[in-house]
Amino acid sequence: MADLFQELKFRDPGRARALSQAIHREVKAVGRVPIPLMHVCGSHEQAIARFGLRAVLPRELEVIMGPGCPVCITDTPEVDEAVALAADGKVVCTYGDMLRLPGASRSLADVQAEGGRVEVVYSVAQAVEIAARNPEAEVVFFASGFETTAVATAAVVLSGLPPNLSILSAHKYVPAAMEVVAELKETNIQGFIAAGHAATITGWGIFEPFVRKTGTPVVVAGFEPLDVLAAILKCVELVRAGKAEVANCYPRCVTREGNRPAQEKLWKVFRVADGVWRGIASVPRGNLELRDSFASHNARHRFRIDIARVGGQEKNLLAEKCLCGLIMSGLKTPRDCELFGKECRPESPVGACMVSSEGACKIWHLYGGLPDLREVGT
């Protein structure tokens, strides 16, 4: 039989094997099954699926992707706001995955096909350049992403925006959603794996109140396959020991206090507000909104946005079968969805999780087979 640890192309197969064996031992020592752990980062799911990590974990250990895809959790009315602005002649700039995210009846890609000006950017700084080059146009940056990405928007706002550029914020704050998911009885999450690069900004200390409140351990993890395994091991150890604490398994990039200058800029520009996340429903303190001092550059203040005009009339029968919401809450996996890989595919996505490169469905679809090699008997 082929050696799984060689097959999976670990940088250090010996270390991977040792980590896997330790995880098996710890899971056995916990003595109750299953043990559901949740991570909240699309890049973690990419690494887990791409490198086939679930194949070296015990069956009893479930590593579930939660609300870790900022594009996916952007709510339908937020997309409709961007669609309405683009349909109204504004130049809408946004990150690539947002283009095909479905609104009530249309996506930005649809408006673009109808002649609307929608520009894909890789950085908010590129939206600033577009605004500066088109002084006669009203340019709107439809801003998505968690706190890691929101700091870039904040930096640009603080360095002074062109007068014709405004921000439509769909930025979200991850720790708030973790609280919502942690309280779901159905998932019974025993430990969280937190995203390393979000914690690079916020610091791991931000999870201390969460751990105190929920009694659930949090382990900050990097993205290298061995980093992910090490974090999973640490998380199971904490579960076994019954310790509700924060562990930092990504000291290369994460400190307790995080990136202070970035946090100062983030909170100078944004404040948390109660929000609705697609699929998760209401998330108290889950949205990042521009503070009033920047109202003149807040698209929601600057324009009257009428989303009723772009709302859906007819029922979308396919969308009603979509399980994205349950998948993002960790209650279902893409394989539970009857549309997955059939009506819903990357080239014709029905739900948000098949649109974004960080969505669980697109990741599982493109790394097909790898997400759970245990099922095919390696």
Add this chain to the structure above:
Amino acid sequence: MCLGVPGKVLSVDGDGLSARVDFFGVVKELRLDIVDQPVQPGDYVLNHVGFAIRRIPPEEVQETLALFDTILKEAAQGDLMAADVRAEMAAGRDVPGGRGRG
């Protein structure tokens, strides 16, 4: 989108607001508004959406680069992680001759 990409600082502009950074042979200009520590040529930084968000401690650079090396070198067509890494590179500002040695 949160993966970021590490690169080596080639130069820092006069006012310290931006730097030219080499990402596996592609040279781009990054903004330094939100980096956690001052950077100088030779340092490695993590780039997210065109901004350096962290100066990577020198003793940990190799380990950080390894993952990205693997992703970029072994990526099949349409690989999601490789596409995300390339998008992070594309987020930097173009500089003349920025394709560098890649």
